[in-house]
Amino acid sequence: xxxxxxxxxxxxxxxGVSISTVSYALNGNSKVTEETxxxxxxxxxxxNYVPNAAARTLKKRETRIIGAFLTTxxxxxxxxxxxxxxEELNKRGYDLVICSGTQSHRMLPEGMLDGxxxxxxxxxxxxxxxxxxxxxxxxxxxxELSHNNIVQVLLDNKAGATFAMEYLIRQGHKKLYALTGPxxxxxxxxxxxxxxxxxxxxxxxxxxxxxxxxxxxxSGTAAAKRIASEYDGPVGVFCLNDEMAIGMYHGLxxxxxxxxxxxxxxxxxxxxxxxxxxxxxxxxxxxxxRWGSVAAEQLIRLIEGSGAEHERIYVSLVxxxxxxxx
Amino acid sequence: xxxxxxxxxxxxxxxGVSISTVSYALNGNSKVTEETxxxxxxxxxxxNYVPNAAARTLKKRETRIIGAFLTTxxxxxxxxxxxxxxEELNKRGYDLVICSGTQSHRMLPEGMLDGxxxxxxxxxxxxxxxxxxxxxxxxxxxxELSHNNIVQVLLDNKAGATFAMEYLIRQGHKKLYALTGPxxxxxxxxxxxxxxxxxxxxxxxxxxxxxxxxxxxxSGTAAAKRIASEYDGPVGVFCLNDEMAIGMYHGLxxxxxxxxxxxxxxxxxxxxxxxxxxxxxxxxxxxxxRWGSVAAEQLIRLIEGSGAEHERIYVSLVxxxxxxxx
DNA sequence: TTGTAAGCGTTATCAG
DNA sequence: CTGATAACGCTTACAA
Numbered sequence: 211x212x213x214x215x216x217x218x219x220x221x222x223x224x225x226g227v228s229i230s231t232v233s234y235a236l237n238g239n240s241k242v243t244e245e246t247x248x249x250x251x252x253x254x255x256x257x258n259y260v261p262n263a264a265a266r267t268l269k270k271r272e273t274r275i276i277g278a279f280l281t282t283x284x285x286x287x288x289x290x291x292x293x294x295x296x297e298e299l300n301k302r303g304y305d306l307v308i309c310s311g312t313q314s315h316r317m318l319p320e321g322m323l324d325g326x327x328x329x330x331x332x333x334x335x336x337x338x339x340x341x342x343x344x345x346x347x348x349x350x351x352x353x354e355l356s357h358n359n360i361v362q363v364l365l366d367n368k369a370g371a372t373f374a375m376e377y378l379i380r381q382g383h384k385k386l387y388a389l390t391g392p393x394x395x396x397x398x399x400x401x402x403x404x405x406x407x408x409x410x411x412x413x414x415x416x417x418x419x420x421x422x423x424x425x426x427x428x429s430g431t432a433a434a435k436r437i438a439s440e441y442d443g444p445v446g447v448f449c450l451n452d453e454m455a456i457g458m459y460h461g462l463x464x465x466x467x468x469x470x471x472x473x474x475x476x477x478x479x480x481x482x483x484x485x486x487x488x489x490x491x492x493x494x495x496x497x498x499x500r501w502g503s504v505a506a507e508q509l510i511r512l513i514e515g516s517g518a519e520h521e522r523i524y525v526s527l528v529x530x531x532x533x534x535x536x
Numbered sequence: 537x538x539x540x541x542x543x544x545x546x547x548x549x550x551x552g553v554s555i556s557t558v559s560y561a562l563n564g565n566s567k568v569t570e571e572t573x574x575x576x577x578x579x580x581x582x583x584n585y586v587p588n589a590a591a592r593t594l595k596k597r598e599t600r601i602i603g604a605f606l607t608t609x610x611x612x613x614x615x616x617x618x619x620x621x622x623e624e625l626n627k628r629g630y631d632l633v634i635c636s637g638t639q640s641h642r643m644l645p646e647g648m649l650d651g652x653x654x655x656x657x658x659x660x661x662x663x664x665x666x667x668x669x670x671x672x673x674x675x676x677x678x679x680e681l682s683h684n685n686i687v688q689v690l691l692d693n694k695a696g697a698t699f700a701m702e703y704l705i706r707q708g709h710k711k712l713y714a715l716t717g718p719x720x721x722x723x724x725x726x727x728x729x730x731x732x733x734x735x736x737x738x739x740x741x742x743x744x745x746x747x748x749x750x751x752x753x754x755s756g757t758a759a760a761k762r763i764a765s766e767y768d769g770p771v772g773v774f775c776l777n778d779e780m781a782i783g784m785y786h787g788l789x790x791x792x793x794x795x796x797x798x799x800x801x802x803x804x805x806x807x808x809x810x811x812x813x814x815x816x817x818x819x820x821x822x823x824x825x826r827w828g829s830v831a832a833e834q835l836i837r838l839i840e841g842s843g844a845e846h847e848r849i850y851v852s853l854v855x856x857x858x859x860x861x862x
Numbered sequence: 863t864t865g866t867a868a869g870c871g872t873t874a875t876c877a878g
Numbered sequence: 879c880t881g882a883t884a885a886c887g888c889t890t891a892c893a894a
Contacts, residue, residue, distance in 0.1 A: 218871070219871075227881085228882070229872085229881090229882095230873085230874080230875095230880075230882075231879085231880055231881070233872070233873060234873095234874095241879060242879070243879065243880090246880085260642075260670075261872080262647055262870085262872070263593075264590045264591075264593035264599075264871080264872090265872040265873090266872055266873080267590035267872090268588070268873095268888090269874085270872080270873070271886080275643075282615070283614070283615045283616075283619050283622070283634070284619055290609075292609035293608065293610055300637060300639055305635075305637075305639055305642075306636075306637075307633040307634060307640070307643075308634035309631075309633055310618075310622060311622060313626055313631055314631050316589075317631070319586040320586060320587060321588055321589055321590060322589045322648075344586075457812075460812045482753070483809060486785070541887090543886090543887055543888085544887070544888070545887075545888095553864075554864065554866075555887090556864075556865065556866075556889080559888065560863095560864085560889095567864080568863070569864090572864080588887050588888070591886070591887035592887080592889080593870095593888095594869095594870045594871065594872090594886090594888075595869080595870055595887085595890085596889070
């Protein structure tokens with residue numbers, strides 16, 4: 211049980227040098243002789259020395275750790291996004307940790323993180339600005355916020371929703387539904403606004419109706435029931451995310467109506483299961499991984515003062531067989 | 537921009553008291569007069585004081601942060617598990633951060649974490665034991681490891697795999713496949729061993745064949761092709777996880793064979809999409825959330841010295857329609 | 863009840 | 879090239 215904490219002081223003692231020499235050697239400072247350095251490194255290894263993060267941070271005022279703040283760990287959604295962040299950060303010598311819940315917010319002001327990437331509406335705008343005012347560097351993925359220490363990296367929701375609705379209209383659909391996300395969701399609001407705008411700018415005969423959803427499968431299933439109950443001809447449905455589209459597939463099973471034949475569905479996110487559905491789901495696609503890596507890159511630019519700027523993540527429509535012509 | 541770091545020293549100055557009095561007041565120590573305490577708190581609030589984590593940690597040698605180490609952020613799998621950990625930890629006054637990648641391993645020995653929950657084979661047993669020897673507290677979810685500072689919280693893979701195979705056999709299947717996970721996966725090895733044992737102990741006429749898989753959808757699709765190509769009567773397939781079962785559904789689409797009719801499938805994990813497949817997937821179920829909360833609880837017991845012990849997470853078989861009688 | 867001061871493990875500034 | 883030494887911000891005996 212080596213429950214002993216060895217510090218540079220111990221190394222200094224064993225190697226017969228001063229602690230500052232040890233510090234220099236450990237940090238590869240060229241002031242130290244090759245010889246002394248070798249000896250010190252050897253002693254360090256022998257004693258199983260590990261630097262103390264708290265002490266280093268206290269002195270250097272940096273941790274080289276970035277936090278990503280998510281609303282919840284649940285859902286298939288964020289895997290690629292986080293992977294993209296992590297790879298980019300590691301490349302630049304930073305580590306990533308994922309945090310969730312308002313308790314963990316303290317980590318930023320307390321100096322445990324050099325910066326944060328925020329995708330969590332439970333961070334209020336005011337709180338974020340407070341942190342930014344204190345000098346903390348932030349990237350936001352879920353809101354627009356203007357501040358010297360904050361950069362936005364946002365999904366092009368407007369383009370995506372427009373593509374989706376235009377596609378349904380181009381396929382000849384006159385009766386259109388939009389299945390929304392939860393109240394207060396930035397993505398939902400942006401997508402919905404663009405969907406509405408597309409309808410308003412289109413043929414005035416279009417019959418457009420919004421159904422309240424929640425970005426989960428259950429609300430997709432519920433919407434399917436509703437659509438089936440009032441069915442009187444082919445309809446186009448824009449589900450504001452794929453999760454709800456999956457629920458809709460499920461909800462139509464016990465009805466006489468089929469996806470791509472009676473009910474024509476476009477989703478958003480192009481999650482990987484979309485291509486495994488029968489029929490394959492038409493959806494709005496973008497690179498989650500790229501979203502993450504761009505966010506990470508901008509955050510580091512902000513931290514290192516090398517000119518960060520707002521970015522937009524582009525989207526495209528991927529055709530499946532869930533929409534047919536009418 | 538208030539890029540100023542206010543410390544207890546600043547508060548002391550503004551309040552006209554000493555720094556230790558500030559520290560006592562901030563920590564609710566009853567030595568301080570109600571009156572001085574009020575004043576100090578007021579000044580702290582006014583100056584927007586936030587404690588410095590590094591300094592506190594350096595002194596107290598604890599962070600009250602637990603790390604969960606995952607192999608990858610990708611995949612739908614870990615959401616509930618992490619949620620379970622988080623809730624349990626928060627309840628006990630700890631925070632959770634999620635780490636991935638070998639770079640982040642340093643956080644444990646460097647003292648940024650009070651303990652770790654490990655589900656990542658890139659932590660070698662040797663490394664874990666090294667940390668444990670240094671006095672760090674660990675919970676492992678993916679291996680058996682005996683040490684005073686390590687407790688295991690393991691899924692009952694053996695029971696699950698046995699249930700799955702026995703179920704297929706009970707439904708009258710004689711031709712059986714097992715679709716494995718990747719080499720070196722603890723779950724895969726345990727499930728496979730139990731599957732084999734069940735066959736060996738069963739009717740000697742059973743025809744049992746193992747197909748190499750990877751725990752991803754693609755390997756399920758590949759296995760489906762293989763099974764279809766050699767099909768000569770109903771078969772039972774135990775997919776060692778649900779992800780591969782989804783791939784198998786997909787791979788059978790362009791063949792004359794149907795799930796639950798020709799190819800009878802049992803999965804493992806009972807992921808939420810399983811009930812949305814057509815036909816619903818029969819799978820081995822367990823509570824991820826419970827797994828997480830039990831792991832968290834045992835870790836805290838270990839840290840606080842209140843008697844931690846190894847735990848097993850029980851599983852059960854949930855029937856869908858992906859297996860029929862033969 | 864409040865203040866003084868030592869020390870946690872590092873880094874970094876100066877002298878030697 | 880190497881060694882004292884003073885911070886970093888906080889906690890906590892111990893003194894007053």
